[in-house]
Amino acid sequence: DAKTTQPPSMDCAEGRAANLPCNHSTISGNEYVYWYRQIHSQGPQYIIHGLKNNETNEMASLIITEDRKSSTLILPHATLRDTAVYYCIVSLSGNTPLVFGKGTRLSVIA
């Protein structure tokens, strides 16, 4: 079973920042937080991952709380093409496979 809790759906206005929350209160010290997304009918796409520190790449930023019990994925300027289901996953990198939960369906609205 997935070890994360995410809201089932969110809306975001085009051009605004999309902030997607994730709770992972039972995360262990050596588990990473991964984010993937699945655009309709396509294969899941890796976005970003982190362990303790905040991370940023060309797609998004990942903010992890100090106690590591929750995190937020930030898409700084959402576009219509960002409409997708976003999955937050905790995993021991190099040791166990990814377990996908239900994710958050993000709708970016013009």
Add this chain to the structure above:
Amino acid sequence: DTAVSQTPKYLVTQMGNDKSIKCEQNLGHDTMYWYKQDSKKFLKIMFSYNNKELIINETVPNRFSPKSPDKAHLNLHINSLELGDSAVYFCASSHNLGGTQYFGPGTRLLVL
């Protein structure tokens, strides 16, 4: 240039038939996976291979048999297809088990 490719993209077949889905990755990864996404959109891992060896088999009926002829290929053979096998099957690969995974476009299987 496709990193992870699957064939066929669509597969429509009758109950009881045997079919295969092929997957190839050109990323030089050691680990490959098969996932099943059902009509409720849950994405569940089925198998994982590392360096051509089966690592994970998640309570999948033995009608499903993965085969990895080399590190770049992981095929899925399904015997005696059932209606409940209808789903989208995704192949993925990663540098090592549990690392960042790259997914193929999926194979949409419909069993009639």
